[in-house]
Amino acid sequence: MDRSGSLPQSAVVDGKSTENWLRGQARLARRPISLAVALGVLSGLLLIPQAWYLAHAVNAVVLQHASLAEVLPWLWPLPAFFALRFGVMRVSEQVAMRAAILVKGNVRSDLVRHLQALGPAYVQNHHSGELAVAAVDGVEALEPYYARYLPQMALVALVPLSILAFILPLDWISGLVLLVTAPLIPVFMILIGGGAERLNRRQWRQLARMGAHFLDVLQGLTTLKLFNASRREAQLIARISDDYRRSTMSVLRVAFLSALALEFFATVSIAVVAVLIGFRLLHAQMGFEAGFFILLLAPDFYLPLRTLGAHYHARMEAIGAAERIVEILEAPLPQMAQTRARPLLGRDIEIRFEDVHYVYEPGREALRGASFALAPGRVTALVGPSGAGKSTALNLLLGFVRAQRGRVLVGGHDLIQLNPDHWLSGVAWLPQRPHLFRGSVLENIRMFDETIGFAAVRASAQKAHAEAFIESLPQGYETEVGERGQNLSGGQVQRLALARAFLKDAPVLLMDEATSSLDPETEALITEAIAGLAQARTVLVVAHRLRTVRNADCIVVMDGGRVVEEGTHEVLLRAQGSYARMVRAHQVEASEQAHSEPRPPAIGAGGGIPHPNPPPPAGEGEAGGGSLS
Amino acid sequence: MRDDLKVFARLLGLSRRYWGWMALGALLSSVTVLANISLLAVAGWFLAAMAVAGAAGLLINYFLPAALIRLFAILRAGGRYLERLVTHEATFRLLSELRVWFYERLEPLAPARLQLYRGSDLLSRIQSDIDTLHHAYLRVLVPVLVGVIAVAVVATVLSVYNSRIALLVLSLLLVAGVAMPLIMRHAGDRSGAWVVETRAALRATLVDSVQGMGELRVYGAAQRQAQQIEHLTRRINAEQMRLSRLSGVSEGSVALCASFAMWGTLLIAITLVSSGALQPPELPMLALLVLASFEAVGPLPLAFQKLGETFAAARRVFELVDAQPQIAAVHTPSPRPLDSSLTLRGVRLRYDNQGPWALDGLDLDLAAGKCVAVVGPTGAGKSSIVRVAIRFWEYQEGEIRLGGHDLRSYRPEDVRELIAVVSQDTHLFNTTILENLRIAAPGADEEAIIRAAQTAQIQDFIAGLPQGYGTYVGEAGVRLSAGQARRIAIARALLKDAPILLLDEPTENLDPQTEQAVLEAIDRLMAGRTVLLITHKLGVLHNRVDEILVLERGRIVERGTHSELMRGGGRYAHYQDYLVEIRESR
Numbered sequence A: 001m002d003r004s005g006s007l008p009q010s011a012v013v014d015g016k017s018t019e020n021w022l023r024g025q026a027r028l029a030r031r032p033i034s035l036a037v038a039l040g041v042l043s044g045l046l047l048i049p050q051a052w053y054l055a056h057a058v059n060a061v062v063l064q065h066a067s068l069a070e071v072l073p074w075l076w077p078l079p080a081f082f083a084l085r086f087g088v089m090r091v092s093e094q095v096a097m098r099a100a101i102l103v104k105g106n107v108r109s110d111l112v113r114h115l116q117a118l119g120p121a122y123v124q125n126h127h128s129g130e131l132a133v134a135a136v137d138g139v140e141a142l143e144p145y146y147a148r149y150l151p152q153m154a155l156v157a158l159v160p161l162s163i164l165a166f167i168l169p170l171d172w173i174s175g176l177v178l179l180v181t182a183p184l185i186p187v188f189m190i191l192i193g194g195g196a197e198r199l200n201r202r203q204w205r206q207l208a209r210m211g212a213h214f215l216d217v218l219q220g221l222t223t224l225k226l227f228n229a230s231r232r233e234a235q236l237i238a239r240i241s242d243d244y245r246r247s248t249m250s251v252l253r254v255a256f257l258s259a260l261a262l263e264f265f266a267t268v269s270i271a272v273v274a275v276l277i278g279f280r281l282l283h284a285q286m287g288f289e290a291g292f293f294i295l296l297l298a299p300d301f302y303l304p305l306r307t308l309g310a311h312y313h314a315r316m317e318a319i320g321a322a323e324r325i326v327e328i329l330e331a332p333l334p335q336m337a338q339t340r341a342r343p344l345l346g347r348d349i350e351i352r353f354e355d356v357h358y359v360y361e362p363g364r365e366a367l368r369g370a371s372f373a374l375a376p377g378r379v380t381a382l383v384g385p386s387g388a389g390k391s392t393a394l395n396l397l398l399g400f401v402r403a404q405r406g407r408v409l410v411g412g413h414d415l416i417q418l419n420p421d422h423w424l425s426g427v428a429w430l431p432q433r434p435h436l437f438r439g440s441v442l443e444n445i446r447m448f449d450e451t452i453g454f455a456a457v458r459a460s461a462q463k464a465h466a467e468a469f470i471e472s473l474p475q476g477y478e479t480e481v482g483e484r485g486q487n488l489s490g491g492q493v494q495r496l497a498l499a500r501a502f503l504k505d506a507p508v509l510l511m512d513e514a515t516s517s518l519d520p521e522t523e524a525l526i527t528e529a530i531a532g533l534a535q536a537r538t539v540l541v542v543a544h545r546l547r548t549v550r551n552a553d554c555i556v557v558m559d560g561g562r563v564v565e566e567g568t569h570e571v572l573l574r575a576q577g578s579y580a581r582m583v584r585a586h587q588v589e590a591s592e593q594a595h596s597e598p599r600p601p602a603i604g605a606g607g608g609i610p611h612p613n614p615p616p617p618a619g620e621g622e623a624g625g626g627s628l629s
Numbered sequence B: 001m002r003d004d005l006k007v008f009a010r011l012l013g014l015s016r017r018y019w020g021w022m023a024l025g026a027l028l029s030s031v032t033v034l035a036n037i038s039l040l041a042v043a044g045w046f047l048a049a050m051a052v053a054g055a056a057g058l059l060i061n062y063f064l065p066a067a068l069i070r071l072f073a074i075l076r077a078g079g080r081y082l083e084r085l086v087t088h089e090a091t092f093r094l095l096s097e098l099r100v101w102f103y104e105r106l107e108p109l110a111p112a113r114l115q116l117y118r119g120s121d122l123l124s125r126i127q128s129d130i131d132t133l134h135h136a137y138l139r140v141l142v143p144v145l146v147g148v149i150a151v152a153v154v155a156t157v158l159s160v161y162n163s164r165i166a167l168l169v170l171s172l173l174l175v176a177g178v179a180m181p182l183i184m185r186h187a188g189d190r191s192g193a194w195v196v197e198t199r200a201a202l203r204a205t206l207v208d209s210v211q212g213m214g215e216l217r218v219y220g221a222a223q224r225q226a227q228q229i230e231h232l233t234r235r236i237n238a239e240q241m242r243l244s245r246l247s248g249v250s251e252g253s254v255a256l257c258a259s260f261a262m263w264g265t266l267l268i269a270i271t272l273v274s275s276g277a278l279q280p281p282e283l284p285m286l287a288l289l290v291l292a293s294f295e296a297v298g299p300l301p302l303a304f305q306k307l308g309e310t311f312a313a314a315r316r317v318f319e320l321v322d323a324q325p326q327i328a329a330v331h332t333p334s335p336r337p338l339d340s341s342l343t344l345r346g347v348r349l350r351y352d353n354q355g356p357w358a359l360d361g362l363d364l365d366l367a368a369g370k371c372v373a374v375v376g377p378t379g380a381g382k383s384s385i386v387r388v389a390i391r392f393w394e395y396q397e398g399e400i401r402l403g404g405h406d407l408r409s410y411r412p413e414d415v416r417e418l419i420a421v422v423s424q425d426t427h428l429f430n431t432t433i434l435e436n437l438r439i440a441a442p443g444a445d446e447e448a449i450i451r452a453a454q455t456a457q458i459q460d461f462i463a464g465l466p467q468g469y470g471t472y473v474g475e476a477g478v479r480l481s482a483g484q485a486r487r488i489a490i491a492r493a494l495l496k497d498a499p500i501l502l503l504d505e506p507t508e509n510l511d512p513q514t515e516q517a518v519l520e521a522i523d524r525l526m527a528g529r530t531v532l533l534i535t536h537k538l539g540v541l542h543n544r545v546d547e548i549l550v551l552e553r554g555r556i557v558e559r560g561t562h563s564e565l566m567r568g569g570g571r572y573a574h575y576q577d578y579l580v581e582i583r584e585s586r
Helices: A015-064 A067-076 A077-124 A128-140 A143-170 A172-220 A223-227 A231-281 A287-327 A390-397 A420-425 A441-446 A454-463 A465-471 A490-504 A520-532 A546-550 A569-573 A578-593 A621-628 B002-014 B016-056 B062-109 B119-132 B134-161 B163-211 B213-218 B222-274 B282-296 B298-304 B307-319 B382-389 B412-418 B431-440 B447-457 B459-464 B482-496 B512-526 B562-568 B572-577
Strands: A351-361 A363-374 A379-383 A405-410 A427-430 A508-512 A537-542 A554-559 A562-567 B342-349 B359-366 B371-375 B395-402 B418-425 B500-504 B530-535 B548-550 B557-558
Touching: A015 A077, A015 A143, A015 A287, A015 B016, A015 B222, A015 B282, A067 A077, A067 B222, A077 A128, A077 A143, A077 A287, A077 B213, A077 B447, A128 A287, A128 B163, A143 A172, A143 A287, A172 A223, A172 A231, A172 A287, A172 B119, A223 B062, A231 A287, A231 A546, A231 B016, A231 B062, A287 B016, A351 A390, A363 A390, A363 A405, A363 A537, A363 A554, A379 A390, A390 A405, A390 A508, A390 A537, A405 B119, A427 A490, A441 A454, A441 A490, A441 B342, A441 B418, A454 A465, A454 A490, A454 A520, A508 A520, A546 B062, A554 A569, A554 A578, A562 A569, A562 A578, A569 A578, B002 B016, B002 B062, B002 B134, B002 B307, B016 B062, B016 B282, B062 B119, B062 B134, B062 B307, B119 B134, B119 B307, B134 B163, B134 B282, B134 B298, B134 B307, B163 B213, B163 B222, B163 B298, B163 B307, B213 B222, B222 B282, B222 B298, B222 B431, B282 B530, B282 B557, B298 B307, B342 B382, B359 B371, B359 B382, B359 B395, B359 B557, B371 B382, B382 B395, B382 B418, B382 B500, B382 B530, B412 B418, B412 B557, B418 B482, B431 B447, B431 B482, B447 B459, B447 B482, B447 B512, B482 B512, B500 B512, B548 B562, B548 B572, B557 B562, B557 B572
Parallel strands: A363 A562, A379 A537, A379 A554, A427 A508, A508 A537, B371 B530, B371 B548, B418 B500, B500 B530
Antiparallel strands: A351 A363, A351 A405, A554 A562, B342 B359, B342 B395, B548 B557
16 A cells, blocks of 8 residues: 655754754753753863872872872872762752753643643644644653753853963863864764764654554554554555665664764864874874873863763754644633633523634534523524534533624523623533543542542432442442543443533533433433432533423524524424424334334424323333333 | 563564674674683783793893784774664664565554554554564673673683683673573562563552543542552552662672682682692783673573563563454455445444354345435444445455355455445545545546535645645644544545445534534545445435434344334434434524
C-alpha cells in the first residue's frame, strides 16, 4: 500500500521565536542557573592550581632529581583539590537540576491553568492524548535545556578564558595556538551544523510520520486481518522504518561530522601545542614546569566546547517540544465580562433563551435566534435533528460557550453577567458519555471533595440505583475505576454520574440523554433514577428517545438553530407539525415491520399513541422493567 | 540481577546478524580510546625527554615521538568518527528489523490477545520502546567491550613497568568500571521505575482533566484537579533530584578514581625514579597514561543507571512477542467447503476464564443463500458470533461448521476468504480511496473497483472529488462522512466477493437518509449470498430476512418471522419500546 505523502507537511515553525520563549522562561530560575554557572567556573578554576602543583612536583623529580620526601609537600594538597572539585561538581549538577525543575513546574502549571481557562469548547477540538503529551513529555523535554545547555553556554566562554589567562603570560605561543583554534571550532561546527538544523526538523517530521503510519496500521489491524491483508503490511512497516533509519542516519552523519571537526581541531591543536613546547624545551627556551603545566591544561581548555557539542541536541529537542507548548499557551482565552455578579438564585429557577445566536465559525451556525423557556421545577425536552442546535443550547447553559447575540436569562439574571462558578454551583450535569476519573468509585461520586462524608455518598448512590453494583465490586466504594471506566459497563457509568448529580442536589439539572442501547432492566433502573432526580428541579433534557420525550412537561422542537414548535406531547401531535412527523416516522416504520400484525397505525386519532404495552410514566420504571423480566 | 542477564542475553541474541559490525565498532572504539591514552602518554614523555635533553645539551630523535603524537591525534578523531558511523548504522538497521519482527509477532495476536491494549500503547511499543533499545547496544554492549579491551591493554602495559602500579590502577579501574555501574544500576532502578510510574499517573490525570473538563467545572473540582497535578509534579521532582544526585555521584566518582589512580601512581613512580628503576621522562608519561585510561570506563556508570529504562522497554516488547496467539495456526490444507452454510451448535465463548459466558450454548443455522437476523440488547453476544465465525476468537465449547466441515479444520486465513464482514467500526486507512479499496483485493483492476463502487452507491461521490480515487481520506477516514465511510466498507466487501456475508450493525450511527442509501447498497451486496444480519435497529429488518433470532445473554430466546414474533408478544415485541429513537422525517 502506498501511503507516502499522506501526512500534510507540518508548517515551518519559527525556531527563533520559540528559542526566545525558552530563554524567557529561564528568568524564573535565574538564580540557580547563575549559581550553577558560578560553580562550573569554580570547578574549572580548581584545575589550574591542581595542574600547577602536579607540574611542579613532576618537574622537581624529572629535572632536579628530587626524592619523594622532597616533593611530598606538593603532592599532599592534590587529594584536597580532587575532593573539592568532586563536591563542587555535584552541587553544581544539583543546582542546575533545581533550575530545570523550577521552570518545568511553572510551565506545566501555566499549561494546566491555561487549558482550564480555555475550557471544554477548546479541548473538544483537540486530541486529549496530544495535549497530555505536550504537558507531560513536552515539559520534561525542556529539562536538559535548562539543566545542561544554558549553563554550558555560559561556561563555554568563561572556563577557557580563565585557563587562557594563566597560560598566556607563561607562554604566548601556546596561548596563541589555543586562542586561534578555539573560535575556529564553533565556526566549523556551525558551517557543518547549518544543514543539521534542517535535517533535524525533517527528522522530527519523519518521526511524526512514522508514528502516524504505525498507529494507522495498528488501529486498523483487525480490519487488515479481516481481508487477510495484515501480513502484506509487514513490508510497509519495513519500508517506513527503513526510511526512518535512513533519515536518522543522515542527521547523525552530520552530527558526527561536526563532532569530528571539533575533536580533530581540539586534538590536533593539543598535539601542536605539545610539539611546539617540546622543541622549545629542547632548545632550552622554556622551563619544563611551565610546559607540562600547559600540556595538562590544554585538554581542559577544549572540554567545555566538547560538552556543549554533546548538549546541542538537548536544545534541538527542547525547541521541538516548546513549539507545541507555545502554541497552546498562545491560544486566545474566551472574553470575560467584567461584572460577575453572585445574586441569590433560590431553588425555583426559570431559564429563558431570548433570541440567542451562536456561530462556531462563519458558515457553521448553531443557533439562529432561539427563544424558549424552561419552567421552574419542570422537565423540558429538547428534540430535533442533529445539528439543530440542541447541544449548543446545553453548552450555553453550562457556560462552555457564550451567546454572541441575544441573551440567556437564569432566574431573571443575564447569564453573561453571572460569576460562572456561582451559577454552576447550582447546576448538575449528566453528559451523554460521563467521564470517570482515575480514582476510586467514592472519589468519582464526590468528585475528590474530601469534605463530603461517606454516608452522603452512599445515600446518593442508593438513589441512583448504583448501590448494589458498587457493593459487588471487588473493593466496593474503594474500587479504582480507569479511563472511561474500563471495568464498568455503560449502564454502571451512567448510574455513577447520576449519583454525582444526586449528591450535588442542585436546583437545575441539565442532561444529554445517552444513545447507547442498554438491556431493558438497566434501562428501567436508570429511567426510574432520572425521574427521581428530576423531581422539583428545573430540568433540560436533550432527548433522543421517544419515551423520554413523551413524559416531558414541555417539548421544544428545534431545527436549523431555531425553535419550530413547543408544547406537550399531545398538543404537538395534534398540531400535525414536525414533531408529529417524527413520531409518525417511527409509527410507519413499526407498521411496516408489522405488516401482518393486528395493530392499526392510529396517527392523529386524538390522544396518545396507541400501543400494546403503554410505557410506564417516569417514576414507575420498574413496571417497564418487570414486564420484560 | 539474573533477570537482567536474561533480558540482555536475549537482546544480544536478537542482534546476532550484527555481531560483526558491533565487533568492528568495538575495535575502532578501542583504537580511539587507546590512541588518546597513547597521545597523552607520549606527549608527557616527549616534553620531559626534550626538557632533559635540552638541559643536558644532548641530541634526541624527536621525529618519531612528534610523528606518533600527530598519528595518535588523527587516529583518535578519525577513529571516533568511524566507530560512531559503524555502530549507529548497525544499531539502527537492527532496530528497523526489530520493528518488522515485532509486527510479525503482533499480527497473529490480533484481535483477541490485543483487546486490552490501546492503539497508542502498541504504538509506543513498536516506536519508542524499540527505539530505547539502542541504549543497550550503543551505550552498554559496545562500551563494555571497549572497557574490557582497553583495561586489559592498559594493565598489561603498566605491568611491564611496575606490578604495584598496574595493580593499583587496575583495582581503581574496576571500581569505576564494574562496581560503580552495578551500584548505579541497583540504585537507579527504583527511582527510575518510580519516575516512569508517576509520569504515567501524571499523564492519566492530565488526560482526565482534559477529557473530563466539563464535569470538573460543573462539579467545582477543577481547582482540586490542578492541585493533584501539582502534587504529582512535586513527586516526580523529588525523584528526579534523587536521580540527579546519583548521576552526580557516578560521574564524579569516575573522575575521583582517575585522580587518585594518577596520584598513587606518582607516589610509587617517584621512588622508582629515585632508585633508578624508571627513567625520569617515564614519570609524566605514566601519570598521564593512568589519568587518560579512565576514559575507557567513564561512560559505564551512567549507562548502567539508565539500563533500567532500557530493560523495562525490552520487557514491554518481549511481553507481546511471547504472547500465545489465541487461534493456533493450521498447517494442513483447508477442506473444500460443500456449500456456503454456517452452523453453530451449543457454542460457548467467554473472554476470560472467570468471566461470564458471552455465548452460552448458542444454536444457529444459516443455510446457504438464506438471510437470518440476530437482534438483542447491547451485551447480548451479537458481535461475539462474528468473532468466532471469522476465527478472531476461540470458542471453548460446542461446534461450528462452515460449508459442512469443522471450522477448526480450516486455516484461519481461508475462513476469512469465505466470509466478508461489514461492521460499524471498519477502519479506513490514512491513504487514498483506491488503496483503501484495494485492501480487499490487491490485484483488482480499475473496472472491478469502479463496478464495486457503483454497486455500493459511492461511485458518483468519488468521481465528483477533484482527485477522484486518489483522494486521501485522512486519519481514520475523517475526511469522509459516516455514510460515505460505510459505503466504502460495503464496496470493500463487494470486492472481496465472499460467499458468506456478516453484517454487524451496518447502519449504526447513521442518520435516516444516509441509512436508507446504505441499506440500498447493502441490498445489492446481499444478492446471491448467505447473510447473517446483526442489529438492534428493528427498522432495518423489514422484508429483508428469512428468520429473526432474539439473542439474550448469549443464547437464542425467541425465533421466528417478524409477524410471528410480534404476535407472540414476547421480548422481541417489547424491545421496540426501549430501542426506538426519535427520527426526523423530511
